[in-house]
Amino acid sequence: MELINKKNKIYTQVFQLFTEEEWTKKEGKFNKNISTFFTGKKNEVFINAHEEGVTYFIGLGKSTLQNFEVQQVAHKFSQSQKKNLQPVATLLLADFITDKQFEEFVKGLLIGTYNYPFDKTHPFWNPKFEIHFENVSQKKLNAISERAEALCNGQIACQDWLNKPANLKNPDIFNLYLKNLAKKKELKYTVFNRKKCEELGLGAYLSVNQGSAYDAAFTILEYKTTVKNAKTIGLVGKCVLFDTGGISLKNPDNMHYMKSDMGGATAVLGALIYASEMQLPVNIVAILPITDNAISEKAFLPSDVVTAYNGKTIEVLNTDAEGRMILADGLSYMAKNFKTDILIDLATLTGSSVRMFGDTCGALFSNNEDLKNLLIKTGDKTNQRLWNLPLWDIWKDDIQSDVADLKNISMKPIGDCIIAAKFLEQFIEDHPKWAHLDIAGVAFGSVGYAKEKAATGFGVQLLADLIENYH
Numbered sequence: 001m002e003l004i005n006k007k008n009k010i011y012t013q014v015f016q017l018f019t020e021e022e023w024t025k026k027e028g029k030f031n032k033n034i035s036t037f038f039t040g041k042k043n044e045v046f047i048n049a050h051e052e053g054v055t056y057f058i059g060l061g062k063s064t065l066q067n068f069e070v071q072q073v074a075h076k077f078s079q080s081q082k083k084n085l086q087p088v089a090t091l092l093l094a095d096f097i098t099d100k101q102f103e104e105f106v107k108g109l110l111i112g113t114y115n116y117p118f119d120k121t122h123p124f125w126n127p128k129f130e131i132h133f134e135n136v137s138q139k140k141l142n143a144i145s146e147r148a149e150a151l152c153n154g155q156i157a158c159q160d161w162l163n164k165p166a167n168l169k170n171p172d173i174f175n176l177y178l179k180n181l182a183k184k185k186e187l188k189y190t191v192f193n194r195k196k197c198e199e200l201g202l203g204a205y206l207s208v209n210q211g212s213a214y215d216a217a218f219t220i221l222e223y224k225t226t227v228k229n230a231k232t233i234g235l236v237g238k239c240v241l242f243d244t245g246g247i248s249l250k251n252p253d254n255m256h257y258m259k260s261d262m263g264g265a266t267a268v269l270g271a272l273i274y275a276s277e278m279q280l281p282v283n284i285v286a287i288l289p290i291t292d293n294a295i296s297e298k299a300f301l302p303s304d305v306v307t308a309y310n311g312k313t314i315e316v317l318n319t320d321a322e323g324r325m326i327l328a329d330g331l332s333y334m335a336k337n338f339k340t341d342i343l344i345d346l347a348t349l350t351g352s353s354v355r356m357f358g359d360t361c362g363a364l365f366s367n368n369e370d371l372k373n374l375l376i377k378t379g380d381k382t383n384q385r386l387w388n389l390p391l392w393d394i395w396k397d398d399i400q401s402d403v404a405d406l407k408n409i410s411m412k413p414i415g416d417c418i419i420a421a422k423f424l425e426q427f428i429e430d431h432p433k434w435a436h437l438d439i440a441g442v443a444f445g446s447v448g449y450a451k452e453k454a455a456t457g458f459g460v461q462l463l464a465d466l467i468e469n470y471h
Contacts, residue, residue, distance in 0.1 A: 001149065002130045003106065003141040004089075011132070012053030013086055017094035017105070019063040042069070043076050047084075056081065063096075068383035070101045074108025078124065079448050082113050087123035089130045099136055103144045106131065110152040111457070115449050116163040118156050150277035151464055154270035155457040162266045162444060162455035166242040166259045171214040171290050174241060178219055178269075178288070185276040188222035204308040205329040208322040209291040211246060211299025217290040218329075223272060227281035231470055234340030235272075235463070236330040237265035238323045238347035239288040246293050246319030247301055257453055261323070263443030264346035265290070267459025274464040282467055285338045289326040293319070305404045309333050310427055313404035321408045323349045324420050328427040335429035342371055342433040342470070345424065346459055347440075352416035354441035361385040362442050362458070365421035366435040367428075374466065375435055384462035386437065395422040 018026070023040030031048075034057065038046035042061025047054060058077055060070065078085070094102070109131075113122040123129050133141065161169060161177075175191060182189035194216040197206050202218060209216045219239075240261040244250060250258065265288045272286055300306070304316040306325075310332040314325065327345055334343060353363040361379070364386035366372035372388055379386040395418050398410035406426060410419045421436045428434045442458040 001110070001124050001126070001145065003145045004130050004132050005134055005136060005138045005141055009089070009091075009132070010052065011089060011091040013088050013090040014053070014055040015058060015090060015092045015131075016055055017058050017060055017092070017097065019060045019065065019096070021063040022096055023059070043073055045077060045081065054086075066383075067100050067104045068381070070097065071104040071108035071111075072383070074105040075112040076108075076448065078109045078112030082122060085123050087126045087129050089132060092131055092133045094133075095135055099140055099144070102133060102136060103148060106144060106148040107151055110148060111155060114156055114159060116160060116454065118160050147278065150274050151461065153277060154273035154464065155460045157273055158266040158270035158460050159455040159457050161269065162260055162263055164259065166292075169241055169259070171212070171217050171241060171292065174239075175217040175219060175290060178221065181273075182221055185223075185273065187272070187276060188220075188224070190220040190222075192216065192218040200309065200333075201307070201311075202309050202329045202333065203306045204314060204325045205289045205291070207300045207304065207306040207316065208240075208246075208293055208325050211294045211296045212292050213294065213296070214292065218333075219288045219290055221272060221286045221288070223276050223284040223286075225279070225281050225283055230282050231341045232283040232285065232339065233467055233470065234334045234338060234343040235268045235284060235286045236327060236334055236343070236345040237268035237286065237288050238262065238327055238345070238349065239265035239290045240323060240326070241290065241292045243293045243320070243322065244295055246295060246299050246322060248318045248320040249295070250320060257444065260444035260453075260455070261293075261348050263348040263439055263455075263459070264437075266455070267346050267439070267443070267463060270457070270460030271463035271467060274460070275467055278468070280468055282470060284467065285334065285340060287330045287334050289330045291326065293322045308427065310336070310429060312406060312426060315401040315404040315407040317407050317411070318409045321420070323347050324408060324423050327424055331424060331434075332427040332429055335427075335431050340431070342435070343428060343431045344435045344437065344463075346437045346463075348443050349420050349438045349440055350417040351440065352418075352420075353438040356417065357387060357441050359441050359445045361387045363417050363421075363438040364388045364435060365391050365418075365425075365438075367391060367425065367431075368433040368435070371433045371435050374470075375437075375462075378462055378466045378469075382461040382465050384442070384458055386462075389418055389421070391418075391421060391425060395419060399423055
């Protein structure tokens with residue numbers, strides 16, 4: 001898609017944006033009948049077909065709207081109208097919006113075309129499709145187009161992999177995709193199979209993987225900038241491609257949704273794609289401990305005691321608390337082998353966070369006030385919000401074991417998302433700037449493009465904005 005600044009042209013398709021205030025100022029210039037159906041309220045759309053073509057009147061709502069709200073409106077508009085839009089040169093009229101708001105509008109148009117499985121046949125993704133916007137220089141329009149497409153490429157990859165049926169994304173398939181992606185995006189790619197993981201002592205990760213029919217794939221992707229003295233960001237994403245719960249079997253009624261248990265990994269994947277396409281001046285190390293949580297004669301059992309990468313022993317009380325097991329080794333391997341300025345893990349980890357926040361926000365835990373505040377600010381800015389919860393040491397008492405250093409769950413029926421975070425804290429090797437994001441309620445849920453629950457893309461824009469602005 002091209003964004004073009006070109007005047008004196010006839011357009012058969014026009015997008016005209018209005019806030020309620022702007023519509024009040026300008027409605028006298030239009031046919032009075034339009035005011036019967038259109039007032040500029042948020043997400044209102046009025047289609048005015050005429051001899052020259054079609055004009056879409058699109059309401060933005062209050063004039064105080066934030067940038068992410070512009071993206072939301074565009075997303076909903078293209079989602080609802082995508083069958084009607086034509087692959088023709090299109091004029092956008094909105095002389096009151098800022099360059100940044102225009103960029104958010106373009107992002108929303110692109111993201112709103114998403115359906116699983118995604119392909120770029122929609123007009124917005126046609127290389128010949130043009131959006132003309134006369135209030136911005138061509139140089140700025142080119143930059144906006146580049147950022148918007150890079151962000152959408154990342155988010156669509158996130159959503160597509162989260163939405164894939166389990167048999168289309170087994171560990172072999174997903175790891176091959178990452179290997180090819182690394183080659184294409186010039187990322188350093190490293191993967192440890194089961195034998196290598198045993199040699200390294202990645203026992204917590206292997207305890208989950210040992211029941212799988214597929215080999216281990218403890219995967220590391222590294223994006224390196226050419227900028228000297230750049231910051232390094234460490235990202236660990238939970239990557240359970242399908243979670244049966246193991247021997248502690250889940251209720252089968254909603255088990256088909258457990259193809260979504262790689263939401264942390266797909267958020268990291270999307271952010272990596274954005275960073276590499278934009279050539280951001282930062283280094284990124286991403287660890288994705290890839291496995292499924294299967295049932296077999298080799299599956300780990302409640303009461304097993306395993307030794308994690310950092311030497312701590314863990315008593316397994318529930319095999320459905322597998323995410324914290326693989327993250328434990330991911331975090332400690334990152335902390336021991338890479339020097340990172342900040343360390344963030346993301347995971348669809350607990351039902352506790354879903355019961356607490358629903359689909360409104362992710363649960364945030366951090367041992368660093370500056371990082372906590374930065375994540376909250378970035379979440380508010382991108383509308384991928386986070387809410388801070390405590391990491392008080394009193395919670396550590398609940399994961400003390402009689403037969404090991406730690407147990408993987410508390411036996412109390414309360415606060416499991418906090419218990420999980422406190423458990424993970426034992427594996428960061430005293431990293432001074434760590435944050436854990438439990439995104440179980442926001443990565444997969446009700447969406448406009450699907451009848452059932454599906455991927456939301458949560459985490460990609462949050463991480464992309466954080467990475468782009470972290471200096």
